[in-house]
Amino acid sequence: MSRPRRYATALGRALVLVALAPLVTLVQAVMLASLVVAFGLGLMFVFPWAVGLTRGTANLARAVHGRWTGRPIPSPYLPAPPHPRPGPDGRYRHLGISYRSPALPEFFERVHRLLSDRATWRDTLWLVADPVVGLAMAALPLLAVGYGLFGMALPLLWDPSYPGDTLADYAGVEVASHGTALALVPVGAVLCAVGLWAGPRAMALHARWTRTLLAPARASELALQVAELDRKRTAATDWQAAEVRRIERDLHDGPQARIVALGMTVSAAEELVDDDPAAAKVLLRQAQESSSAALRELRGLVRGIHPPVLAERGLGDAVRALALDSALDVRVEVDLRGQLPDPVQSAAYFAVAEILANAGKHAAADRVDIDLWHRDGVLRATVTDDGRGGAEPATGGGLRGVERRIKPFDGVLAVSSPQGGPTTVAVEIPCPLGEECCEPGTGPVPGAGAGAARGEAGRGELWLTALAPVLCSVALFPQGLVAGLLLIFGTDNRSWFLALYMPEPLRWPTVLAMVALGLSGVRPLLRRWRKSGAEQRC
Amino acid sequence: MRVVLAEDQYLLRDGLTRLLQAHGMEICAAVESGDELLAALRAERPDVAVVDIRLPPTFTDEGLQAALAARRERPDLPVLILSQHVEQLYARELLADGRGAVGYLLKDRVFAARQFVDSVRRVAEGGTAMDPEVIAKLLASNARDEPLGRLTPREREVLAGMAEGRSNAAIARQLFLSEGAVSKYTTSIFAKLDLPPSDDDNRRVRAVLAYLNGRVE
Numbered sequence: 114m115s116r117p118r119r120y121a122t123a124l125g126r127a128l129v130l131v132a133l134a135p136l137v138t139l140v141q142a143v144m145l146a147s148l149v150v151a152f153g154l155g156l157m158f159v160f161p162w163a164v165g166l167t168r169g170t171a172n173l174a175r176a177v178h179g180r181w182t183g184r185p186i187p188s189p190y191l192p193a194p195p196h197p198r199p200g201p202d203g204r205y206r207h208l209g210i211s212y213r214s215p216a217l218p219e220f221f222e223r224v225h226r227l228l229s230d231r232a233t234w235r236d237t238l239w240l241v242a243d244p245v246v247g248l249a250m251a252a253l254p255l256l257a258v259g260y261g262l263f264g265m266a267l268p269l270l271w272d273p274s275y276p277g278d279t280l281a282d283y284a285g286v287e288v289a290s291h292g293t294a295l296a297l298v299p300v301g302a303v304l305c306a307v308g309l310w311a312g313p314r315a316m317a318l319h320a321r322w323t324r325t326l327l328a329p330a331r332a333s334e335l336a337l338q339v340a341e342l343d344r345k346r347t348a349a350t351d352w353q354a355a356e357v358r359r360i361e362r363d364l365h366d367g368p369q370a371r372i373v374a375l376g377m378t379v380s381a382a383e384e385l386v387d388d389d390p391a392a393a394k395v396l397l398r399q400a401q402e403s404s405s406a407a408l409r410e411l412r413g414l415v416r417g418i419h420p421p422v423l424a425e426r427g428l429g430d431a432v433r434a435l436a437l438d439s440a441l442d443v444r445v446e447v448d449l450r451g452q453l454p455d456p457v458q459s460a461a462y463f464a465v466a467e468i469l470a471n472a473g474k475h476a477a478a479d480r481v482d483i484d485l486w487h488r489d490g491v492l493r494a495t496v497t498d499d500g501r502g503g504a505e506p507a508t509g510g511g512l513r514g515v516e517r518r519i520k521p522f523d524g525v526l527a528v529s530s531p532q533g534g535p536t537t538v539a540v541e542i543p544c545p546l547g548e549e550c551c552e553p554g555t556g557p558v559p560g561a562g563a564g565a566a567r568g569e570a571g572r573g574e575l576w577l578t579a580l581a582p583v584l585c586s587v588a589l590f591p592q593g594l595v596a597g598l599l600l601i602f603g604t605d606n607r608s609w610f611l612a613l614y615m616p617e618p619l620r621w622p623t624v625l626a627m628v629a630l631g632l633s634g635v636r637p638l639l640r641r642w643r644k645s646g647a648e649q650r651c
Numbered sequence: 652m653r654v655v656l657a658e659d660q661y662l663l664r665d666g667l668t669r670l671l672q673a674h675g676m677e678i679c680a681a682v683e684s685g686d687e688l689l690a691a692l693r694a695e696r697p698d699v700a701v702v703d704i705r706l707p708p709t710f711t712d713e714g715l716q717a718a719l720a721a722r723r724e725r726p727d728l729p730v731l732i733l734s735q736h737v738e739q740l741y742a743r744e745l746l747a748d749g750r751g752a753v754g755y756l757l758k759d760r761v762f763a764a765r766q767f768v769d770s771v772r773r774v775a776e777g778g779t780a781m782d783p784e785v786i787a788k789l790l791a792s793n794a795r796d797e798p799l800g801r802l803t804p805r806e807r808e809v810l811a812g813m814a815e816g817r818s819n820a821a822i823a824r825q826l827f828l829s830e831g832a833v834s835k836y837t838t839s840i841f842a843k844l845d846l847p848p849s850d851d852d853n854r855r856v857r858a859v860l861a862y863l864n865g866r867v868e
Contacts, residue, residue, distance in 0.1 A: 401762050408759045412736050421736045425705065425712040430740060437739040437792055 123312030124258065126181060130251035130319065133174075134244050140170045141240040148237075157224060164227050164236075171236045174243075175327050178320045189232040189329035194222040231330050239326040250319045253586070257308030264301020267294040285591070285608025286599060296602050300595060307590060349521035363414050371407035375400050419459060428458045432465055432485055441473050441481050441498075448486040457522055457544045461485075461494055464515045464524075468496040468538045471511040476500025476536055487544075495539045502534035515540065589631020597624045652775055655697040656681040657688040657714055658733070659706050667701065667761065674768045685713035692721040692728065699729040699775035703758075704741070715741060726750060729774045733758050739792065742785045746864050751857050754780030754816070770816070778853050779816035779860065786814045789863040798844050806843075809836040813859050818852045 147163030150156045168190065179185035197205050197218045204211045207218035227233050264283055268291065283301075288294050329337075382396035415421065423431040429447035436443035453461075465483060472478040478500030485494050504512065505528070515538075516526045522542045530536040596612040600620060607613040612623040654676050658664040668678050680691035684707045692700055700721070706713040718730045731754035732745065745753045754774040760782065761767050770780035790811060793799050802810060805826075812822035819837065823830045837855070841848050844862055849855045 405759050405762065408735075408757075415736070421705075421734075422738055422740065424710075426740075434738050434740040437743070438788055440791065440794065442795070 120309045120312050123316045124255060124309075126316050127251040127255050127312060129177070131248065131255065133177075134248045134251075137170060137174075137240060137247075138244045140166055141244060144237060144240055158220075161220075161223055161227060164233055167233075167236050167240060171239060171327055174239075174323055178323045178327075181316070182320045186324055186328050189235070189327070189333050191226060191230045191232070191333070194219075194226045197222065231333060235326050235330060239323075242326070243323075247319055247322060250315050250322065254308045254312040254315045257304050257311065259308075261301045261303070261305025261308055264297050264304060267297055267301065270294075282606065282608070285595070285606065285610060287606045293602075296598075300598060303594070304590075307586075311586075345521055345523075348517065352517055360414065360418060363410075363417075367410040367414065368407045371403050371410065375403040375407065378403060420462065423458060423462050428453055428461055429485060431458075431462050432483060435462075435466055435469065436481075436483065439469060439473065439481070441469070442479055443469070443481045443483060445483045446485065449492075450487075453487070453492065454544060457492060457542055460518045460522055460524065461492055461540065461542060464518055464526075464540050465494050465496060467511050467515050467518075468540075471504065471538075472496065472498035472500055472536070475511075476502065476504065476534065478534075478536075490543060490545045492542045492544050493539065495537055497535055497537045500534050500536055501532075502530045502536050503532045504528055504530040504536050504538070512538070585631045585633075588627045593624055593627035593631055596627070597621075600624065652676045652699065652772070653679045653695065653697045654771070655679060655688070655691045655695055655700045656702075657683070657685075657691075657700070657706060657717070658703045659683045660703075663703075663758070663761075670761070670764055671701075671768070671771065674764075676768075676771070684708060685717040688714065688717045689721060692717070693724070696725075699731060699771060701731045701733065701771060704732055704734040712741070715744075719744065722748070727752060727777075729777065730754070731756065731771055731774045731780060733761075737782050737785045737788070739785065739788050742781065742789070743864055746779075746860050749857060749861055751779050751853055752777045755785055756780060756782045757784060773816055779856050781815050781860070783811065783815055786811050786863075789814065793863055801843050802840065806836055806840050809833060810840050810859065813837065813840075813856055814863060816856050 144163050144167050147159045151160040151163075172188070175186040175188070197207070197215045199205055199215070200211075202211075204213060205215045205218045206212070207221055212218055267283060267288060282288060283297050286293065286297060288297065378396050378400040382393040382400065385393040385396065420431055420434075422434045426434075427449075429449050432447065433445050436445045465485075469481060469483070472481050476498050478498035481496060481498045483494065483496050485492075487493070512526065512528060518524075519526060519540060519542055522544065524540060524542040527539040527541075528536070530538075591609075592611055596610040599610060599613065612620050612627065615623050652675070654671055656664060656667055656671070656678055658667060658681070664681055664683065668681055671678060679695045679697055680687075682688050682691050688700070688702065688706070691697075700718060702714040702718045704712050704714045706717075715732060718732065722728050722730060726748065727750065729752040730745070732741070733756055734741075735758055737755065737757055742755050745755055752774055754770055756767070756770060760770070774780050790799070790807070799807075808826060809822055812825060817825070819830050819833045822828070823833045826833070828836075838848065841855075841858075844859075846858045846862060849858065
């Protein structure tokens, strides 16, 4: 966006926020009144209604800022409680009291949920604070620009014939002559420039302020993450238990049965060996075949549990071996340096094997390209075939299985399969390469870092973002720079400029101290702005 | 005939030692790890090495790596690899240098003692001994190949026998054919696959393996 347009947009948005302020104030009044009525007079029924209104207003602010910054502010509210269920006697119980209709228990549940939701109270805090803090952030640049323009127009407006010979006082200086008016033009220009400069920054700050209070609190975010992890763990353990059952069944029906038969054959041969050596020989040969068959079955089973090549050579060569054994024409590209954790290797191997089998079975493909690489802490595998396409993870049992396998690792499956092909299936598993991830349990939890980075600004930062700009700009601009200008031009009107009240030797040091204080506060703020600007660009 | 044996499971190492000794071979070293194997191969310079793929300390493909390293130092060193499972990938690596004198067998082939000892001898003499399962896999992955598709079922059986490293006489015994018939089949196979004919068993086997090996690379 061009610079003038950026400044204009910021001022326009500031105007919108200023226009919204009365609405927020109105809702604030309603909410505070409802709190008094609900908890003071016991008229609880107004409370959910007022909270609904508050949430609507807060959602409006979320939507507005999400749209402006391009980073949506997620809704922080807990889901509504489930509908109450009647007991065996057809009545509804709540806190030991039995009700005939579900309406009252449902209402109590709802109120309880609203009261225990942190978001309700953060919303209320926002309602109370925003008409002051938010409005100040939005209005200050507008006022600075407006007042600056007025100052620049002073020489035109000043009229010596005006009664009292004064037009007004500007920035605390009485405009008593044309000269003073002219001298104040640069002050106006600086004010105007500062207003323009501050516009986009004030808007960024306002967005930050809104996000701080209206985005989900860290605790609600964690609660949501815990629920998701819990679901994943259940899925993973269920799947694992099913696998163990399958292996047990296969061992029982296959090798175990064969070895029993083998033992019986050998003892039969032992009994026959003296009387009928020829028959004993036949039996021994059978025993040998039995043992070979048992071994063959065990080999097949081992392949299904953990392929030996995977253990011996790692993922790259295991996939190459898979490609060699496939009846299709398979090319494999591998770019893996370093050691992947065993469980990830295994999941990725079986995922690729399953996708490859699907390509042969369902897609009637001839050629398959497998790419396997690791970059930026993510293991990626893509399998592309020239088959007839039309594969869907929702219906394709095989792809479902792939998804189940990679889910516990926060893996993602993406399928592109237009009718007529070609089909590309991509698997992504977040996983750092190297030693640190080889020990189970020591690897970084996926998503934890991201969550912390997205985390809420602390309470200290809240005050800093709200108060520091106001304090610093007051110190820097009117108390520092304007007072300095007045000292240079000399004036009798001391207005509210601290430096002018000082005894003569302390005047300039006070001005300089003000400027220094302003700058010291502005520097970290500038850094913060730059940072939040960078975040928004990302 | 002097043999270096590398196998980490005591029972199998012991059994193999007895078996080979019973067939008049001398076990000059029976080791149980990859490092010891490499040292023994350098020190003893055996006529053949019989090596388990998976050895301590890493229990990955330690044995295969040690054998391949020893063969880089001494290219004509005959190596017979034993494993609980066979992989085309490893077979291809063993065959890659095209020199022969390699074998790759499943461990359960040891049950058929005489055949196993024959395989050891064949490898020691510069021939090959490939497990039928490896050959089946190699043939299967070349199944869509045009010239291979033109072979008759009988010719495919003879081709598999050749690829395993067997001589005409051995193939004839296995398939209940006369040696003359086998030799006729081999001639027609070589013609169909467009390979240069050769009377030398070893060179012939190598040509077949190179053919199977080269197609999918």
